[in-house]
Amino acid sequence: MPAESPLTRHRIDACFLGPYGENDGLLEKLVVEFLRDHVYWRRNFHPEDPPAISTEASRHPDYLAFESRMRRELHQLSAALKRSVPFHSPRYMGHMVSDLLLPGLVAQILTLPYNPNNVSEDSAPVTVDMEVQVGLQLAQMVGYPHDPLQPDCAFGHLTSGGTLANYQALRLALALKAFPVALRAAGVPDLVLPEDDWAAFNLHPGAGTQLLDQWQRWLAGQSSTLRNQWRRRVQEARIEHLGLVEFFARHPTLRVPLVLAPVTAHYSWSKGLKLLGLGRAQMHLLPENGMRLDVDALETILERCQRERQPVLLSVAVLGTTEYGTFDPVDRMLEARERASAAGLGHSVHVDAAWGGYLATVFRNEDGSLRSRAEIARGYNAFPNEEVYSAIAALADTDSITIDPHKLGYLPFGTGAFVCRDHRVTALLSEEADYVFTGAASKSYLERYRGLGQFIPEGSKSGANAAAVFVTHRVLPLNHLHFGRLTRQTILAAEAFHQRATRFAADNQDCVAALVPFQPDSNLVCLALNPRGNGRIAAANAFVRGLHDDMRADPRHPLQLKQFFGSMTTLRAEALGEVEMRRICDALGLDSATLDGEEGNDRIVILRHTLMNPYLIDHENGISYIDLYFEYLQERVRQRLGTIRPGDSSASV
Incomplete structure (x- = not known):
C-alpha cells in the first residue's frame, strides 16, 4: 500500500479526538473556550439586568440536594455509556459509523446552549x-x-x-x-400544456420544471385579484390537495406510478x-x-x-x-x-x-x-x-x-x-x-x-x-485536497484489506474456503467463509454466525474482552441471480441445492467490514490493524474447527 506523507498524516491527526484520546487537550481547550464565550454572551446581552440566581443559592440545602442528584445520575449515565460500542477504535470494523470529526463535534457542543430551532429564521437566525x-x-x-x-x-x-x-x-x-395535470385540469390559459393527462403526467422532469417556471412567470404578470383566483384554482386541482384517491378518480386514464x-x-x-x-x-x-x-x-x-x-x-x-x-x-x-x-x-x-x-x-x-x-x-x-x-x-x-x-x-x-x-x-x-x-x-x-x-x-x-x-x-472543504484525504484513507484501507483477505484464503485453505464475493467498489469489504469439506449452507451459516458472535457487541460482558468488532450480512439468490449464486457456492464448496425455504437457510451469511477508521493502518507506530484482524480471524476459525497450528498466537492481540 502506498505510504502517506507526514504532512498528510498530520493533517488527519488533527481531525479526531483519536483512538487513544490523543487530542483530549485540544477538545477540552475548545469546549471550555467556547463555553466561557457563551457565558459572556449571556452576561452582556443586557448587562443592566441583575443576576436572577443569587450568589448564596449554591449554598442552599435544596440547591445542594439537586446538585447531588444530578451528579449521581450523570455518573450513572457515564458509567452506563462505558458499555457503548467503541466506534472510535481501529478494532471496530462493523457498521457505518466511526469517530466524530472534531470540527463537527465542537460546533455542535458550542451551538447546543443557544438551542436554535431550524424551522425558520425567527427561531434560528444564524x-x-x-x-x-x-x-x-x-x-x-x-x-x-x-x-x-x-x-x-x-x-x-x-x-x-x-x-x-x-x-x-x-x-x-x-x-x-x-x-x-393540475394545470390542465384548472384550464390555465396562455401556457403550452401537454395534449392529454397521460402526456402531462409523464413529462421529463426538466420539461416539468420548465412548465412550472412558465406558470410562475405567467402568474406574476396577473393582477392581484386574478393571481389569487388562479393560484387557488390550480391549488385545488393538485394531488396534494385532492389526495391520491380523488386525484386518480378525476383522471381515470392515469394509474398510480x-x-x-x-x-x-x-x-x-x-x-x-x-x-x-x-x-x-x-x-x-x-x-x-x-x-x-x-x-x-x-x-x-x-x-x-x-x-x-x-x-x-x-x-x-x-x-x-x-x-x-x-x-x-x-x-x-x-x-x-x-x-x-x-x-x-x-x-x-x-x-x-x-x-x-x-x-x-x-x-x-x-x-x-x-x-x-x-x-x-x-x-x-x-x-x-x-x-x-x-x-x-x-x-x-x-x-x-x-x-x-x-x-x-x-x-x-x-x-x-x-x-x-x-x-x-x-x-x-x-x-x-x-x-x-x-x-x-x-x-x-x-x-x-x-x-x-x-x-x-x-x-x-x-x-x-x-x-x-x-x-x-x-x-475540510469537499474536494480531494481536503475532505478527500479522509476518504482516500478508507479506500486505501479497503484495498489493503482485500489483498490481506486473499492471503488469508491461501494461508488457510487447508481448513476453510474463504472468498471476497465481489470486487469492492468502495470502503466496504465482505468475506464469505465455509469449513473445508462442508457442502451444506445451513452449516456454513452457523459457522459464520459463530464467528460474528465473537465480534459483536454484547452489553452483558465487558467490551474490552472483545478483540475486534464486525458485522454480518447475507447473499440472497434474488439479489445475486442464479449464475452469481452458483459461482459463489462453487468457490466455497457449497451445494446450492441446500438453499431451502427455511428461515436463515435461503441465503449465505457472510462477514461485512466497514473500513471507515483512518487509523486502520497506524503509520506512527508501524501497526496494521488489518493484519491483526486477520491473525485474530485465523485463530478464531481454527479454534472453532479444532485445527490450531503451532505458532498461532493471535489470542494475545
Whole structure:
C-alpha cells in the first residue's frame, strides 16, 4: 500500500479526538473556550439586568440536594455509556459509523446552549442560513449547480437520516409529476400544456420544471385579484390537495406510478411508499448484475410500462449499498431514462448515496470540477474502476440525491441530507403559496429558504446539527485536497484489506474456503467463509454466525474482552441471480441445492467490514490493524474447527 506523507498524516491527526484520546487537550481547550464565550454572551446581552440566581443559592440545602442528584445520575449515565460500542477504535470494523470529526463535534457542543430551532429564521437566525449553505456545499460535491445567482441552482437540507431524505425524494417527484395535470385540469390559459393527462403526467422532469417556471412567470404578470383566483384554482386541482384517491378518480386514464429500485435498496423506500400513500405494491424491485442494478432489466420494465401505459415515478440508483458498498450504474440508468422519456415515459432519477456520497470528494477539484480517472487512480491499486468513475461523474445529471453526513461524513447522528438539482421545484412542496419569487439575486435565494419548515417534512429541528455540518465542510472543504484525504484513507484501507483477505484464503485453505464475493467498489469489504469439506449452507451459516458472535457487541460482558468488532450480512439468490449464486457456492464448496425455504437457510451469511477508521493502518507506530484482524480471524476459525497450528498466537492481540 502506498505510504502517506507526514504532512498528510498530520493533517488527519488533527481531525479526531483519536483512538487513544490523543487530542483530549485540544477538545477540552475548545469546549471550555467556547463555553466561557457563551457565558459572556449571556452576561452582556443586557448587562443592566441583575443576576436572577443569587450568589448564596449554591449554598442552599435544596440547591445542594439537586446538585447531588444530578451528579449521581450523570455518573450513572457515564458509567452506563462505558458499555457503548467503541466506534472510535481501529478494532471496530462493523457498521457505518466511526469517530466524530472534531470540527463537527465542537460546533455542535458550542451551538447546543443557544438551542436554535431550524424551522425558520425567527427561531434560528444564524443556523438556518448554515443549513441552506450545507445544501449548496453538498450540491457542489456531486456536481449540481451551486451558485444561488443561477435560476436553476440546487437546494438541499438536513434530515434526521437517509430514510427521511428518501421520503423527501418521493414527495418531490410525485409533486412535480402531478403538477402539469393540475394545470390542465384548472384550464390555465396562455401556457403550452401537454395534449392529454397521460402526456402531462409523464413529462421529463426538466420539461416539468420548465412548465412550472412558465406558470410562475405567467402568474406574476396577473393582477392581484386574478393571481389569487388562479393560484387557488390550480391549488385545488393538485394531488396534494385532492389526495391520491380523488386525484386518480378525476383522471381515470392515469394509474398510480411505480418506483423502480434495485433489489438491494434500503427498506426506507418501502417505508416511504407507505407513508406517501402510494403503497408497497407500487415498488418494483430490479435484479442485480455483478452486484449492480441490471440496466437491461430496467430497460425491459420501462418498455413494458410504456407499452401498458403504466407511469413511473422515479428510478432509484444506490451509490454504496448498505450490505456490500457497491455502486449502481447511474450513467446507464440516466441513459435509460432519456430513452424512456423520448418515448413518452418521463420520470425522475434519484440516487440513494447515503453511504457513498462523500466518496465524491476524491473526484472533485477545489473549484468543483471533475478530476480525470487517471488523476484519481494514482496511488491506488484498482480504484476507481470505470463503472465507479462513470457512476460518480453522472451524479451531476440526476434529479435528486440522498447523502448522510452522519455516515462517511464522520458527523453526529441526526445529520442526513436531501439535495435536489433544481431548487425551483421546491415551490411545489411549500405549505404556503410559493409560486411567485425571484431567483435573480443570491439574497432572495437565502431569504426564501429562511422559512425552511414550509419546504421540508420536519418541523422543529436542531440548528446545532446544521452548525456541525457547516463548520466541518468549511474546515475540510469537499474536494480531494481536503475532505478527500479522509476518504482516500478508507479506500486505501479497503484495498489493503482485500489483498490481506486473499492471503488469508491461501494461508488457510487447508481448513476453510474463504472468498471476497465481489470486487469492492468502495470502503466496504465482505468475506464469505465455509469449513473445508462442508457442502451444506445451513452449516456454513452457523459457522459464520459463530464467528460474528465473537465480534459483536454484547452489553452483558465487558467490551474490552472483545478483540475486534464486525458485522454480518447475507447473499440472497434474488439479489445475486442464479449464475452469481452458483459461482459463489462453487468457490466455497457449497451445494446450492441446500438453499431451502427455511428461515436463515435461503441465503449465505457472510462477514461485512466497514473500513471507515483512518487509523486502520497506524503509520506512527508501524501497526496494521488489518493484519491483526486477520491473525485474530485465523485463530478464531481454527479454534472453532479444532485445527490450531503451532505458532498461532493471535489470542494475545
